[in-house]
Amino acid sequence: MSLTLYELGGRDGFRYCPFCWRTLMAMKHKGLDEFERVPVYYRDKSPIAFSNQGLTPVLVDGDRWVNDSWAIADYLEEVFPDRPSLFGGDMGRAQASFVSAWILQLHRPGLTEILLWDAFEHLDPQDRDWWRKDRQLHFGRLEDYREGREERVREWCAKLEPLRVTLSGQPFVSGEAPAYADYIVFGDFQRARCISRIKLIEADDPIYAWRERMLDLFGGFARTAPHEAA
């Protein structure tokens, strides 16, 4: 078995694609420790040209490949059925897709704008010109997102209420132990942690304690990734 994960790369080893983090956590969940991680940059998607598309993550397993984090989760579940389940069955998988739709709704407006400047600053320098031009088409001047994020954070944090209520009653979204629904949500928090020092969650929020538990998983795998957060 030879596994390679193509991830979105940033400067200085920063990895902040939330979908790649979903996949990384899913691979760890399946007990996979030996795999190569290859960064892919905005300016040159040729390393994943074989997948006939330009988005990360892409997983290569020997002579097979899968792109899209959701398809990769399905693939891992199919290929490693005897290892801890990511979904706990078809019903869990279906409901995890609801969790994914929910957290995606909070990207825009939401976390995307909050992290826009931080994201720019953590790009590989050679990606910056393209990215700035592309993002400014949608968001206007990037510098406008540099300050005054408090109100956006407050609004985003309020929208997390269903997560907060859930985690008041159980340690993980998936119940007593973490699984893919947790990795879906964690991807966004880990993205923020890697590139930003902004405080998203107060220490007395049940979400805070959950995030700590997530960071502790797999020997602190996510915690030890290059990050800006204190």
Place this chain on the structure above:
Amino acid sequence: MSLTLYELGGRDGFRYCPFCWRTLMAMKHKGLDEFERVPVYYRDKSPIAFSNQGLTPVLVDGDRWVNDSWAIADYLEEVFPDRPSLFGGDMGRAQASFVSAWILQLHRPGLTEILLWDAFEHLDPQDRDWWRKDRQLHFGRLEDYREGREERVREWCAKLEPLRVTLSGQPFVSGEAPAYADYIVFGDFQRARCISRIKLIEADDPIYAWRERMLDLFGGFARTAPHEAA
């Protein structure tokens, strides 16, 4: 086996408690067709005094009783393990609790205000004075909720986006077949359908088709309940 479900009662046979609808659908899901339905009114909770609390639903099974729709779902799952599962396992149950937290967040502000006047009009007449006094403490004059609901509906409908996205990719929240996560969400739609003629969802919305599928379940059980919707 002798089952009795104590439900919140309205005038003229209307039943519009969303939590009771969760339970009713869960009982049908478990293939239960023979049970007594006893209405309980705001003015007199003595029929459920044995449960040491005043909220519906309460399920009585022989000499046992369970209150709270979530606890009842757990009870049904435990007592009828060989019938179709409501949760599909522990992970599905945990994620269903997220779905419940999500839809509850859309009650206030949201569906509660949209349906406030309709709810008042469908009370048993003898409940009205108490209910008006109680609700006006929180909401102000009930009559103020009678008109101009369009903006509230628009906002509520926009917040349903994660449900919409999910149901664009699969027929039910729980996947290929309905289960408790669907009943959780359906309870709110059925509440609206029973007491209101207001149009909540456009016919081309994936949520609309899902609601139709839900109404068709169990021989049109929910569809044939007394209702105001066209």
